[in-house]
Amino acid sequence: MVRKSINLCIALCLSIVLILPVGGLASASGSLSTDTIVTEENVNQVIEYLGLDPEDLKKTDATFSDESVTVTVGELEQALNQLKQAPKEVTSTENLNRIAPRAASDFCTGLKMLYYTTNLGGSFELSYEVAANYSWNKFTSVNNATVSVIDNDDNLFTTFTIASKDVGAKVTxxxxxxxxxxxxxxxxxxxxxxxxxxxxxTTTVRTTKEWTTVQAGIPGCI
Incomplete structure (x- = not known):
């Protein structure tokens, strides 16, 4: 009976000895937490932990000018959740126009710059610019129509780029x-x-916007 007890104790001790190193190695191998700092060594593990594919990592120039800035897993999780909440499609038809002030040197024929910034209520906005020709109280043609994206969420870990655009303006x-x-x-x-x-x-934004000659401040020539 005593011998059986001794053998049982030896078996238990051996099991503990065998298990402990394995657990220690698993912990030392880089188990991630919200406080884990992202490094070159663990970046792929972090990306997979976030549910993303390491092969999708697009190498760029340094994102932060200060190389001493550290990034934690928790900060990336927060930024990722924010981006995932972005809608897939947005339609903007609001009448939020910013018109260049009329100068004293305006003539009855000239060029008027028209501006519009969307009010999407998210992490980014789109800023449109239209160059319109006018003559004697009327628009005559459109020279150019452009768009740029504005990052307005103040988050260091998110950025926005225009993937494609179809922007046009016309006289009506x-x-x-x-x-x-x-x-x-x-x-x-x-x-x-x-x-x-x-x-x-990727978010698709469809925008429509109209400016009248009055809104645009076209000179009231007779």
Whole structure:
């Protein structure tokens, strides 16, 4: 009976000795937590932990000018959740126009710059610019229509780029209006410190906007 007890104790001790190193190695191998700092050595593990594919990491120039800035897993999780909440499609038809002030040197024929910034209520906005020609109280043609993306979420770990754009403007209502129509696809990216970017989602923004000659401040020539 005593011998059996001794053998049992030896077996238990051996089991403990065998198990402990394995557990220690697993812990030392880099189990991730929200406080884990992202490094070149664990970046692939971090990306997989976030549910992303390491092969999607796009190498770029240093994201942060200060190389001493550290990035934790928790910060990336927060940024990723924010990007995932972005809608897939947005339509903007709000009448939020910013018109260049009329100068004393305005003539009855000239060029008027028209501006519109979307109010999407998310992490980014789109800023449109239209160059319109006018003559004697009427719009006559459109020179150019452009768009740029504005990052307005103040998050160091997110960035936004325009993937594709179809932006056009035309004169309507016999010269009384300029009409803007645009479809823009915006890619949302998460920054993995200074190691690169991974695209998280794409949002399609459809925008329509009109300016009248009065809104645009066209000179009231007779």
């Amino acid at each position: 209502s016999s010269g009384e209006k300029i009409e803007l129509n645009a479809t823009v696809k915006v890619d949302s990216w998460i920054s993995i410190g200074n190691m690169g970017l991974i695209k998280v989602t």
